[in-house]
Amino acid sequence: MADTVRVLFLDRDGTINEDIGSYVTSREQFRLIEGAAEAVALARSAGFRIVVVTNQAGVARGITTIEQVEDVNRYLNELLAAWGTSYDRCYYCPSHPDYPNPLYDRDTGCRKPEPGMVERAIADFLAEGLIVDRSRSFFIGDKIVDVECGLRAGLRPVLVRTGHNEERMCIERGIMPEHIADDLYRAVTGHILA
Numbered sequence: 001m002a003d004t005v006r007v008l009f010l011d012r013d014g015t016i017n018e019d020i021g022s023y024v025t026s027r028e029q030f031r032l033i034e035g036a037a038e039a040v041a042l043a044r045s046a047g048f049r050i051v052v053v054t055n056q057a058g059v060a061r062g063i064t065t066i067e068q069v070e071d072v073n074r075y076l077n078e079l080l081a082a083w084g085t086s087y088d089r090c091y092y093c094p095s096h097p098d099y100p101n102p103l104y105d106r107d108t109g110c111r112k113p114e115p116g117m118v119e120r121a122i123a124d125f126l127a128e129g130l131i132v133d134r135s136r137s138f139f140i141g142d143k144i145v146d147v148e149c150g151l152r153a154g155l156r157p158v159l160v161r162t163g164h165n166e167e168r169m170c171i172e173r174g175i176m177p178e179h180i181a182d183d184l185y186r187a188v189t190g191h192i193l194a
């Protein structure tokens with residue numbers, strides 16, 4: 001019989017690492033938000049699988065490359081290793097509807113708020129014999145698209161006030177997370193593990 005797992009789905013830029021106002025294209029531009037690595041370590045120790053889900057349309061726009069995105073994602077895991085932790089999976093969406101690119105059009109449907117990356121992660125867990133318990137899994141991000149993606153995927157959305165902090169937009173549009181925290185550390189310690 002398959003095991004059931006809880007997953008913490010995490011947006012990357014503005015949630016785990018500082019938003020720099022543009023696409024992070026190199027390791028030098030990637031700086032962890034204070035407490036973020038510790039939050040990942042705490043959640044993983046508590047039994048959560050960690051899945052990073054990030055829109056990287058800079059690829060389709062020609063601002064960054066697949067290789068750069070993947071190198072920065074590897075770097076994140078290297079930084080997490082210093083805290084004795086890691087993410088389990090990482091998914092990025094290179095496409096953008098305004099920048100059609102035959103190389104990436106197959107990825108249509110992955111760009112948040114579409115839940116394509118979450119669904120793929122859940123399918124990949126299932127292929128390993130693990131059933132994701134959506135009702136006990138979370139999606140944490142700094143933008144309304146993260147909240148909407150979490151809602152569409154049947155997860156419990158949490159907004160953080162780091163990065164773009166789209167709290168006001170969420171309220172105006174009535175797309176509400178179940179919790180709003182100052183940052184990832186407080187989301188994990190003050191809500192998810194509380």
Ligand SMILES: [Mg+2]
Nearest residue numbers: 011013014142
């Ligand atoms: Mg973000």
